[in-house]
Amino acid sequence: MPSNMWDIPKFDTLEEERIYRKQHLVAGCRLFGEFGFDEGIAGHISARDPIKTDHFWVNPYGVHFSDVTVESLVLVNTQGEVVEGIHNVNRAAFVIHSAIHQLRPEIVAAAHSHSMYGKAFSSLGVFLDPISQDSCAFYKDHAIYTEYNGVALNEEEGKQIAFALGENKACILQNHGLLTVGKTVDEALWWFISLERACKAQMLADSCGKPLRIPNDIAELTYTQVGSSQAGWFNFQPMYKWIAKKYPDMF
Ligand SMILES: [Zn+2]
Numbered sequence: 237m238p239s240n241m242w243d244i245p246k247f248d249t250l251e252e253e254r255i256y257r258k259q260h261l262v263a264g265c266r267l268f269g270e271f272g273f274d275e276g277i278a279g280h281i282s283a284r285d286p287i288k289t290d291h292f293w294v295n296p297y298g299v300h301f302s303d304v305t306v307e308s309l310v311l312v313n314t315q316g317e318v319v320e321g322i323h324n325v326n327r328a329a330f331v332i333h334s335a336i337h338q339l340r341p342e343i344v345a346a347a348h349s350h351s352m353y354g355k356a357f358s359s360l361g362v363f364l365d366p367i368s369q370d371s372c373a374f375y376k377d378h379a380i381y382t383e384y385n386g387v388a389l390n391e392e393e394g395k396q397i398a399f400a401l402g403e404n405k406a407c408i409l410q411n412h413g414l415l416t417v418g419k420t421v422d423e424a425l426w427w428f429i430s431l432e433r434a435c436k437a438q439m440l441a442d443s444c445g446k447p448l449r450i451p452n453d454i455a456e457l458t459y460t461q462v463g464s465s466q467a468g469w470f471n472f473q474p475m476y477k478w479i480a481k482k483y484p485d486m487f
Pocket residue numbers: 278279328348349350412413
């Protein structure tokens with residue numbers, strides 16, 4: 237466990253790390269429920285299993301984010317089969333997350349939902365501008381997947397999305413929603429929440445006038461201050477503590 241609150245925890249065993257990842261994934265689900273990021277059966281958060289590293293844990297199909305528990309998570313293999321858990325996996329969740337976990341071996345987690353501001357912003361087909369300190373976390377570190385071919389049900393679509401994401405921390409899926417990744421579950425979740433808010437801020441500002449951009453050199457500097465994996469992980473910690481205290485039943 238962490239020696240101080242600034243450290244991403246290290247674990248003595250992979251079993252401990254598995255529990256940590258699952259608990260933080262569930263905390264993310266509860267937060268997505270809290271923030272209204274649900275849209276029926278859409279939306280998924282995945283965490284690579286630290287033991288079977290080509291498998292990932294994901295929230296169960298057809299269960300509201302607010303009802304997800306550690307017990308209800310499912311472990312999915314490379315064929316899209318549930319190998320642990322009593323629930324099914326959303327086909328689109330397998331298609332999208334499987335491709336990302338394969339293409340980005342350093343990535344531990346990915347998050348996607350049809351959250352309101354991300355969905356609305358995605359229809360514009362534009363990048364996020366550096367108009368606030370927070371939006372600089374995504375400066376030159378997000379992509380747009382410009383294709384929309386219906387619900388992502390075939391594996392080729394998943395590969396195209398993963399390819400569009402590239403080395404970035406986030407991808408705006410045009411006419412669809414947001415997708416973020418991280419080297420920790422916490423990081424992927426923070427980027428999702430932060431990106432949703434950045435989309436909202438940009439649309440609010442655009443609707444009122446012409447927002448002033450932070451100059452490129454300052455945006456680049458700010459990115460190094462707020463856009464690292466460590467910063468993403470650390471920013472999530474207050475939310476994790478808050479939601480864990482609010483819903484102790486999720487563990
Ligand atoms: Zn979707």
